[in-house]
Amino acid sequence: MKSGTVAVIGRANAGKSTLINVIVGEKVSIVSPKPQTTRDRILGVLTREDCQIVFADTPGLYRADNLLNSVMQKTAEDSAKDVDLILFLIDCHTGVSEKDKTLLFKYAGGKIPVIAVLTKIDIMPETLLISCLKEMGEITETVPVSARKGKNVKELVKVILNRLPDGEKLFEQDIISDRSEKFMISEILREKILLKTDKEIPHGVAITVNKFALSEDGTRYDISLDIICERAAHKAILIGKQGSKIKEISSYARQDMEKFLGRKVFLTTYVKVKEDWRNSASLIKEHGYGEND
Ligand SMILES: Nc1nc2c(ncn2[C@@H]2O[C@H](COP(=O)(O)OP(=O)(O)OP(=O)(O)O)[C@@H](O)[C@H]2O)c(=O)[nH]1
Ligand SMILES: [Mg+2]
Numbered sequence: 223m224k225s226g227t228v229a230v231i232g233r234a235n236a237g238k239s240t241l242i243n244v245i246v247g248e249k250v251s252i253v254s255p256k257p258q259t260t261r262d263r264i265l266g267v268l269t270r271e272d273c274q275i276v277f278a279d280t281p282g283l284y285r286a287d288n289l290l291n292s293v294m295q296k297t298a299e300d301s302a303k304d305v306d307l308i309l310f311l312i313d314c315h316t317g318v319s320e321k322d323k324t325l326l327f328k329y330a331g332g333k334i335p336v337i338a339v340l341t342k343i344d345i346m347p348e349t350l351l352i353s354c355l356k357e358m359g360e361i362t363e364t365v366p367v368s369a370r371k372g373k374n375v376k377e378l379v380k381v382i383l384n385r386l387p388d389g390e391k392l393f394e395q396d397i398i399s400d401r402s403e404k405f406m407i408s409e410i411l412r413e414k415i416l417l418k419t420d421k422e423i424p425h426g427v428a429i430t431v432n433k434f435a436l437s438e439d440g441t442r443y444d445i446s447l448d449i450i451c452e453r454a455a456h457k458a459i460l461i462g463k464q465g466s467k468i469k470e471i472s473s474y475a476r477q478d479m480e481k482f483l484g485r486k487v488f489l490t491t492y493v494k495v496k497e498d499w500r501n502s503a504s505l506i507k508e509h510g511y512g513e514n515d
Pocket of ligand 2 (some may be wrong): 238239240251252253259260279280
């Protein structure tokens with residue numbers, strides 16, 4: 223069987239997590255319209271009779287205006303080493319940027335084979351797609367997809383398989399991610415905060431799991447999460463008037479947690495402040511960022 227590892231890299235918002243979720247067929251990584259949504263390397267595994275492909279989702283390249291972002295950049299760069307193939311994703315619905323071209327050149331000039339994947343083709347004009355394909359095709363093999371519409375995704379998997387070696391499975395048959403339920407629960411809450419708050423607030427949020435316990439009769443999870451933010455002013459916005467914002471976010475998160483866990487969830491959330499934690503090496507470590515192996 224074909225078996226191998228594929229790093230999915232590209233600038234923030236390119237559609238990396240969305241594409242992996244669609245290929246794997248489960249939500250292994252959270253998605254939002256805001257850049258820098260993914261903070262860790264997250265593995266998503268596709269297992270079929272004829273193959274196993276281990277995809278590494280990665281943080282977006284390149285923004286390092288604080289220590290957390292530098293840690294994330296290192297995670298993305300390290301994830302693109304020691305893999306069988308790199309997928310370099312480019313959101314080209316308004317054309318290919320110079321930054322994308324420069325980065326693609328850099329990776330295509332390395333030892334690991336690179337496929338350029340043009341994303342979001344459902345929202346771009348055909349003529350622009352043709353010119354982007356020509357331009358990128360001169361650098362490396364290029365495949366256009368729309369993860370949202372499922373367009374050309376099967377074809378992309380075929381192209382990936384052509385580049386992977388024969389080998390044994392790296393993960394058991396039923397494993398779809400390397401991440402725990404606890405991690406996914408905290409990511410679901412972070413996703414809702416990304417969707418429901420603006421500006422710097424969601425980027426300055428981290429989640430701590432205080433309690434994650436199945437009730438004695440096995441029918442319900444009791445979950446208690448802390449939302450860590452950077453400033454008292456952010457805490458006030460996250461809580462909202464008479465707690466309205468945090469209620470909305472928590473209720474939205476609870477529904478997804480129930481779907482994910484397949485059980486009722488009793489969720490409590492608290493907002494806490496850790497001043498400027500994104501520039502503190504010890505607090506970044508405490509939240510588990512940058513520790514992918
Ligand atoms: N129209 C369209 N939108 C898409 C498609 N794929 C992803 N998106 C949207 O693009 C935005 C970013 O998607 P993500 O999958 O979070 O992008 P990412 O590359 O993982 O982003 P970071 O984790 O921030 O680096 C979200 O709003 C997605 O819904 C697509 O095929 N078509
Ligand atoms: Mg992502």
